[in-house]
Amino acid sequence: MKFMKELTKAEKIKKVESYRWIVWSILAIMYIFVTFHRMAPGVVKNDLQEAFNVGVAQFANIGSMYFYAYFIMQIPSGILADKLGPKKTVFIFSLLAAVGSVAFGMAPNISVAYISRFAVGIGVSVIFICLIKIQSRWFYSRNFALMIGFVGLAANLGAVIAQTPLVIAVSHFGWRSTFVYMGVAMLLFAILALIFVKDDPKDVGLPGMDELENRPQVSVDINVIDALKSVIGNKRTWVISLPYIGLYTGYVILFGTYGISFIMQAYGISKIAAANYIIFAIVGSAVSGLVIGYLSDKFKNRKIPLILCSLITLLGWILFIIFKVPQSLLAPFLFVFGFVMTGFTMCWTVGNEVNDRNLSGVATGVVNCIGFLGAAVVPVVMGKIIDANKALPEVGYRKAFMVLIVIVCVGALASFFTKETRGENIYKG
Template identity: 75%
Template sequence: MNRENLKTRDEQIKKVESYRWVVWTILAAVYIFVTFHRMSAGVVKNDLQQAFSIGAAQFANIGSMYFYAYFIMQIPSGILADKLGPKRTVSMFSILAAIGSVVFGLAPNIGVAYVGRFLVGIGVSVVFICLIKIQSRWFYSRNFALMIGFAGLAANLGAILAQTPLVIAAQKFGWRNTFVFMGLAMVVFAALTMIFVKDDPKDMGLPGMDELENRPAVSANIKVMPALKSIITNKRTWVISLAYIGLYTGYVVFLGTFGVSFLMQAYSLTKVKAANYVISAVIGSSVSGLIIGYLSDRFKNRKIPLVLSTTLTLIGWIILIYTRMPLSLLTPFLFVFGFVMTGFTMCWTVGNEVNDRRLSGMATGVVNCVGFLGAAVIPVVMGNILDKYKNVPAVGYEKAYFVLIILMAVSTAASFFSAETRGKNIYQEK
């Protein structure tokens, strides 16, 4: 290759390495909306119970409608990401999520509220998998875990918005107006996605990651059923999914469903103060994704971070539910708790590395499917227990969270049997 061609090649690589951040930032911004809606129900729990005259179980169903939809859509989301491409998939479904948010905000009764939350869940269900797909097509494979950490940072920005800022917005503008506004804002980002996002550098006439990393080109001609069969029959997929379910379900329950109300009851806190303590866990989670991802990539190790995360999270749950620490220790404890529970980001990485790399969307979808099943079912089970013990809420929370602790113990055991990939794709076709 002569000097002129080398210069052109270098310029193309620089364009890839700069424009990829435009693509990633837009989808990461959309992902903020995803986690805002995921975590928002717990903070406006009292408002929703008052507006619709419902108990803890029906409230949990409002949250779970999102997760039922998300669960249903995980494998289809992977297929859409792999076949249709992230740009068109996110653009179309973001409009559906926006409609759902507006419907939820204007809901005259609990039935319409369920429909709104379900539409939101369907609409946002595609975003994370499309973000992972974009990262696999625009970023070097050596930075995969780190980029998942950055995705986690975007997620936690949404979770932060769904804590104290949501409390303040709901008090000032009303919870209904807040959700209507979030729906309208999402329309703007759907438009930005359609205009600026590209599925692959090759769509701009630039060299793709396959070429830059000297690896075989990925074909878009993927046969869906054989692809799903290869993922579902892979034992390593199920092991990492079991490790994921306890970590992720706990993350959702504490940050999005019963965390604020539990702290209010256990420590006699106001809603704003309880939400501020939950933000400590969110900040720990934000830092965790970046640090764990960086260290995992740096030392080419996936299993040790995952085992440590599941084990320490299990211990953390037992301490949080069955002890009462001084308030001065609650903030640092919750920061560390949020940090260790976010080891579930390793599960997405390993799920991709133990399956055919062409199927990153579907592999992530299958792993997510298991986690979101837990996030849909467990809060409803917990809500029924809380309703049963509504006259003795302290006992109710202990019994409700015991269900989650059992699930977390299963995930901890599974993490010890997870595959160590050393930061490489170890899938071998039979």
């Protein structure tokens, strides 16, 4: 502490700008685990159905248990991030995620599988919001959308691992051992977070972003009820959540629930070949987060990128499901599809900028909560439709995906009514 006091302000700023990457990187790597667990069931779909002797709808419930837990925890996660702090929150809940992953790998029946997946969902539910909170405390406001793009890159690394690499790992170790190993790895990173993550530069005697940007001091003395009333009572929160439901539900279904099985069914190809196609969409998504974030920050515009991404995503689903893209064009199509679908990252940014800066955790939690409800419910509805059309699986898939297309259409319409923030916090109280 004494050493820090002896540094000049310029030297302290330099230390903030270097140490922040250690803090951010640990949480970003942990977010890779979050998206791995989110997307993995789609790859091991047949293995899970065989292991637990269940149909498509019950398989969808295994995946949805994660999203039910995530949905339940989004608002509490925001409160914990704002009051308890990201460091303690991530450490405590990551331990639960690690135990849940190990338990899932050892599950003797479907009931234990449901419970352990729910535990994983509860455990990892806090990481994203804590990462956003860390960014708001360690990074400049002018780079917020770009940093959201980097979060998207971390997310897509997890999604990539949950595709072909997971297929290969399962073929070598089995799906059970793979999930046990992921649980152990999660435990190791939880310990790293406890040791190295700091909630704010001021925790290590460095100047905070409020001081460096000459912005109002953020208070940690937050009244939970008042915070929820503020965010939930803000109509702009709800408007930005509708495009998020459409874009993100589609993202989850393509990358983690039915994307691989639909491609296998529609094009008559193997699981590895289908997973390789999905990777093109994931790469497009990874590029998108950085490009959209950079351009949005540069031109100070949030609304136009969101509208364009929403409309093109709607068109993409129509082409993909109803008209069936030729296989020769499937790879470039999925790259573009993944790119525009990831416009949902704008929803996180806008959700923060239309709400009180003090409530960044709660605001992100509420937007996520609304969006994850769609990701939890829609796959189960689709699974029931697919099960009801077992005799004609291709017809079943197309009917099921029509449910998603309607939701994406509603989100695209809502994007026109979002508030343009020009890259600034516009909350007036």
